[in-house]
Amino acid sequence: MTATIDAPATGPTFMQVSGARKVKDRIATVLVYLSFAVAVIPLVWVVYTVLVRGLGATLSATWFTESLSGLLGRDPGGGAYHAILGTLLQGVVCAIISVPIGIMVGIYLVEYGGNSRLAKTTTFMVDILTGVPSIVAALFVYAVWIAIFGLPRSAFAVSLALVLLMVPVVVRTTEELLKIVPTDLREASYALGIPKWRTITKVVIPTALSGILTGVMLALARVMGETAPVLLLVAYAPFINTNIFEGNMASLPLMMYVERNNPTAAGTDRIWGAAVTLILIIALFNVLATVLSKYFAVKTK
Numbered sequence: 001m002t003a004t005i006d007a008p009a010t011g012p013t014f015m016q017v018s019g020a021r022k023v024k025d026r027i028a029t030v031l032v033y034l035s036f037a038v039a040v041i042p043l044v045w046v047v048y049t050v051l052v053r054g055l056g057a058t059l060s061a062t063w064f065t066e067s068l069s070g071l072l073g074r075d076p077g078g079g080a081y082h083a084i085l086g087t088l089l090q091g092v093v094c095a096i097i098s099v100p101i102g103i104m105v106g107i108y109l110v111e112y113g114g115n116s117r118l119a120k121t122t123t124f125m126v127d128i129l130t131g132v133p134s135i136v137a138a139l140f141v142y143a144v145w146i147a148i149f150g151l152p153r154s155a156f157a158v159s160l161a162l163v164l165l166m167v168p169v170v171v172r173t174t175e176e177l178l179k180i181v182p183t184d185l186r187e188a189s190y191a192l193g194i195p196k197w198r199t200i201t202k203v204v205i206p207t208a209l210s211g212i213l214t215g216v217m218l219a220l221a222r223v224m225g226e227t228a229p230v231l232l233l234v235a236y237a238p239f240i241n242t243n244i245f246e247g248n249m250a251s252l253p254l255m256m257y258v259e260r261n262n263p264t265a266a267g268t269d270r271i272w273g274a275a276v277t278l279i280l281i282i283a284l285f286n287v288l289a290t291v292l293s294k295y296f297a298v299k300t301k
Helices: 019-058 081-113 117-130 134-148 155-179 183-191 196-223 228-233 252-259 265-295
Strands: none
Touching (some): 117 155, 155 196, 155 228, 183 196, 228 252
């Protein structure tokens, strides 16, 4: 007769969390929530104040369809169509120049540059441009475009200044997103005999495209709210101008600055209305970035 001995039951063992760790965890949680509140409360306060004071002007029937042409500063009515159009035109021209340059530089740094001297120099210059204030970019364009070449102040000069602010953001976004593309995808493509340039265009870029588009849209939303370039490089016009190379052109930041010198109730309404409109445009670009990110995301099924 054989005796059987039951083996002791085995199972997962859990470490007891000490009281000190629980206290530290709760303190860290409280600090995180406090930091979140410190960041969000001023933001909500600013947005609420702008909406309360400027929403009335934007709800006017003529705000999005008419300009201020022919109106005196004290006259009520009119709209911000000329400023909205100018803001969008300057932003679109800036994006047309910035996006190809930024994406191509990012591709070079990740896929071709390596540790070469040119890649290191490019990275160093991008780091410098990232921290350049908008007023410095505007002064540089003013010195080159107007003082040296003698060209007139125009909306195109504003777009050039915005390019200096947008390119480093696009480069950094592209660079970081290309770095997180798995190396296995590249190696699998090379193993099939596909050349490097085609691997980049057909495998690497489509994989990172959703994130790149999101970064581009956020960068564009940021530069469209800059004030220094429009103050130095173009004059305000209360009428509609679609020629970016000639003549004065309004924009929402410039409209707010000009109406700041208008002490009447109409001027105050236009300032807050322009602020609300600019916030709505930036919010729209953020929503569009989210939609594009989901649409161009790589499908796993």
